[in-house]
Amino acid sequence: MDPLSLLQLPRASRPPMPLAAAAAPLVSARLSVSGGARSVRRRRRRRAAGLSVFAVATETPRTEEQQPSPSGEERFDWLDQWYPLAPVCDLDPRAPHGKTVLGLSVVAWYDRGAGEWRVFDDACPHRLAPLSEGRIDDRGRLQCVYHGWCFDGAGACKFIPQAPALGPPVHTSSRACVASYPCVVQNNILWFYPRADPEHSDVLQRKRPPLIPEIDDPDFVTVYGIRDLPYGYDILVENLMDPAHVPYAHKGIMRGIRKKEDPGRVDYDKEGGGPVKMKIEQANIEGFVSPQERGYFQFVAP
Ligand code: FES
The missing domain is CATH 2.102.10.10 (Rieske [2Fe-2S] iron-sulphur domain)
Known part of the structure; x- marks a missing residue:
C-alpha cells in the first residue's frame, strides 16, 4: 500500500458521558471520519530518503478492555491516547466542526481570543x-x-x-x-484527548500525540486527505501489514512496482507479485516498526 497515514473513527452510539466507554459494538459501525497524510521526500533526495508510514486507527472501546487482563498481560488503554480530529488546513476557523471519535460526538472550533483550537462535547x-x-x-x-x-x-x-x-x-x-477536552495542534493536525475530567486537563505534560517528523520537515511534501471507510480499524491495519496485495489490488495506480527477485522462478506475471520479505524491528503494545526496501513502516496504536 502506498505510504499513508490513516486513521479511522467508527461511529457508535454516543455514550452518555465521555468516560462511559461501553459504546455500541463495532458490528454495524460506520467510519465517520478517516484521514491521511502522506509525506514524500522530494525527488532530488528520494534515493537517500526513507519513507515512513504511520497508521493511526481507533476502535470503539469496550467495557472488558477496561478490566485487568486475566493473563496479566499489559492492557491497551483506549482512553489514554491522543486522537487526530482533522488537518487544521481542513478546518474553517469561522465555523464549528462536528466530528465523531470513539463514539464521542465532539465539536472543534477556533477560539480566536486565545488563538487556539478547542474541542468540546457536541451537546x-x-x-x-x-x-x-x-x-x-x-x-x-x-x-x-x-x-x-x-x-x-x-x-x-x-x-x-x-x-x-x-x-x-x-x-x-x-x-x-460544556465539557472541554484537552487538545493540541501538532504536525498541523488537531488532536484531542477523550477525557474531559479536570484531572486530565494537563495531560500534555505527561503524554503528547505521536510525532510524525516528516510532516514538519521542509524536505518532504505532505498531502492530507479525509475519507469515510466503511470498515473497522482492524481491517485497515491488516491491509497495511499485507504488502502482497499491492500489485493486484492497486494494479495500474501504484508507481514503481517492480518484479521481485525470486531465484528459480520461471513463472512471472506482468503485475509483478512475488515473495515479500518482512521484518519487524520493534513491536510492543504501542505499535511496531518494520524496515522496508525504501524506508520503514511504523504503526502507532491506536
Ligand atoms: S439547546 Fe443550546 S441554548 Fe438551548
Missing part, C-alpha cells in the same frame, strides 16, 4: 442541541444555534440571552458548562 448543556450546528459569535464565543447560549474557550457559559440582566447569574452554574 449544549441546555437542551443538548449540537454545538457544531452553532456559530462563532461576534465576540469569538461558541454560540448554540438553538437558544443562543454562548460559551468561552474553557467551556464556561458566558451568556444566556433569556436570563434577565438583573436576575440571578444562572449562566455561572456548573450545569451550564
Whole structure:
C-alpha cells in the first residue's frame, strides 16, 4: 500500500458521558471520519530518503478492555491516547466542526481570543442541541444555534440571552458548562484527548500525540486527505501489514512496482507479485516498526 497515514473513527452510539466507554459494538459501525497524510521526500533526495508510514486507527472501546487482563498481560488503554480530529488546513476557523471519535460526538472550533483550537462535547448543556450546528459569535464565543447560549474557550457559559440582566447569574452554574477536552495542534493536525475530567486537563505534560517528523520537515511534501471507510480499524491495519496485495489490488495506480527477485522462478506475471520479505524491528503494545526496501513502516496504536 502506498505510504499513508490513516486513521479511522467508527461511529457508535454516543455514550452518555465521555468516560462511559461501553459504546455500541463495532458490528454495524460506520467510519465517520478517516484521514491521511502522506509525506514524500522530494525527488532530488528520494534515493537517500526513507519513507515512513504511520497508521493511526481507533476502535470503539469496550467495557472488558477496561478490566485487568486475566493473563496479566499489559492492557491497551483506549482512553489514554491522543486522537487526530482533522488537518487544521481542513478546518474553517469561522465555523464549528462536528466530528465523531470513539463514539464521542465532539465539536472543534477556533477560539480566536486565545488563538487556539478547542474541542468540546457536541451537546449544549441546555437542551443538548449540537454545538457544531452553532456559530462563532461576534465576540469569538461558541454560540448554540438553538437558544443562543454562548460559551468561552474553557467551556464556561458566558451568556444566556433569556436570563434577565438583573436576575440571578444562572449562566455561572456548573450545569451550564460544556465539557472541554484537552487538545493540541501538532504536525498541523488537531488532536484531542477523550477525557474531559479536570484531572486530565494537563495531560500534555505527561503524554503528547505521536510525532510524525516528516510532516514538519521542509524536505518532504505532505498531502492530507479525509475519507469515510466503511470498515473497522482492524481491517485497515491488516491491509497495511499485507504488502502482497499491492500489485493486484492497486494494479495500474501504484508507481514503481517492480518484479521481485525470486531465484528459480520461471513463472512471472506482468503485475509483478512475488515473495515479500518482512521484518519487524520493534513491536510492543504501542505499535511496531518494520524496515522496508525504501524506508520503514511504523504503526502507532491506536
Ligand atoms: S439547546 Fe443550546 S441554548 Fe438551548
